[in-house]
Amino acid sequence: MADVARRAGVSSQTVSRVSNGDRAVVERTRQRVLEAMKELGYRPNSAARALKRGTFHTLGVITTGLATTGNVRTLEAIAACASREGYAVTLLPLDAPTRGGVEGAFTRLGELAVDAFVLIMEVHLLDTAQLTLPPQAKVVVADSDAGDRFPVVDTDQHQGARAAVRHLLELGHPTVWHVAGPEDSFAAGRRTAAWEAALRRAGCPAPPPLRGDWTAESGYRAGLRLAAEGDCTAVFVSNDQMALGVLRALHEAGRRVPEDVSVVGFDDIDEAASFIPPLTTVRQDFARVGELCVDAVLGALRGDSAPGTTLVPTTLIERRSTAPYR
Template sequence: MSATPLHSPAGGRRISMPDVARLAGVSAQTVSRVSSGSPGVAEATRQQVIAAMNELGYRPNSAARALKRGSFRTIGVILFSLSSTGNARTLEAIALRAAEEDYAVALIPVSTPTQAGMRGAFSRLNELAVDAVIVIMEIHLLDAGTMFLPPGVHAVVVDSDASDDYTVIDSDQANGSRMAVEHLLSLGHQTVWHMAGPEESFASERRITAWRTTLAAHGCTEPPLLRGDWSADSGYEAGLSLADSDCTAVFVSNDQMALGVLRAFHERGIRVPQDVSVVGFDDIPDSSSFSPPLTTVHQDFAAVGRRCVDKALKQMRENSTEPGRELVPTRLIVRESTAGASGARSRT
């Protein structure tokens, strides 16, 4: 193909579908069908049209294609924070799964975790061409009063206390916490301390509830609850407090805080797991490289992200909703930070 392009990136008139048709030697209708991915075009003809598009620098009008097929092939993702490991890994899985289905992802960050911030994010959906929205918002904000979705936009919610009106995908937080506590009790520890996440976190509250329920089921005394903000620094501060207690086993609500706890214990001369056993939650990629390698609850963030996209696509294709909560299984990964209880720690 040797035709001269009809314009250059520096200027000139916009390349049109008839221009591509003339260069490829086909009808404009054929170019349209190739642009929209419609079936019924011979592969040799399709490649001829694509070559003409590339030579001319033609880009199909996505808005026009969306109007024609009734779909923008874009999924919006609303989330509060990209700094957490869970959110980042879930978002990555959403983007990869969407790409497999030839969908793009439009990210809509929420700067402040307030209802006003959420309403602003949902209102921005009106300005974006999205077919569905996935909401990653683990704080206590989502309910019927804060979800203002544009008409026709389907929604899937991750890790939230959203009402039963929505499709919710989440890791099995409760069973993961139960496994962590029962693992420590099975090693002979008389009770298990808990370092929780922030109060506004729905995931943190579910882990607290499961910790308490499991202790009660085994007739164990419930120690005082400690809280952090998911950071290693907050875990370090809590670890210093635990160093002055009679704690022999602690279940920490995420691996980053567990890392801080391990540092505090090391500085205070408390051996893990000989003196205190430590269990985390998340199974972040670095947890196996902690000193000692961390026993933790594995969350399958990739499975959560993929399931969100699959649910959103199903809603779009069937023009339906599937209210209810679906839990992705968690599992306990036993490493070297837990061991049998060796009796009360000596005081120095």
């Protein structure tokens, strides 16, 4: 900074004001300082600035299941929105969402100097009542429970699943079969509960759900079982990857989609429109989820964010994998 001050013919205090974006500096002087910075290759010391201010402009993100589409797209949206707000993101993946694992992740990220935390927890946040977090930690949770302790942002899982089931019933199908996600998944549990409730409300029988693990292979195995059910004419699949496997299994078994069996997925991944046939699915607004997570965590830093759950609406995207019951 002293070198820049000498090159620009100003005081070190003026250089500091320019590097901090103080617009009170006369424009001609500011340009002279900026030119001196450029000539000398000067960069402000962000670590020293952070120590002085007590903030680091970095958000810590703790997540499980980086192999799942939803978690990756939520993380991508959080990083993009944080960047627009002038924040960096430090990511710490968890192998298993145990209480000790979550607490250890908070400790590690605290050592890396972050201002606040976002947890992307596809599974239920275990033992939230006993979870011990660093004092004064600012926390927002995405895609899980814990709304009584922290701000939570989630897709409206119930709304999306209800729309899928209602769409199939309105096409005249007598009932809707279901390929569910993993048993420990918060989102899968919400979708399955909404599927069952929608059928019950319509007075339709609920067939026993089949369980997958979000992968196309698990959807394929479930699809083979569905193909053997002669009265299966409509299926709601808890994500698009498993729906891809269901489509393959039905095709191999000689069950045409949608002429014999209608299929609806959940997520609207980029490839869904290129499935054969193009997949009717429930679109999640991951960009909005990420934006609201960042809004909530910055609000927590300002002290104006409270526990509670914010739900982001879904949209049913109708393509060619569903048709009226025959």
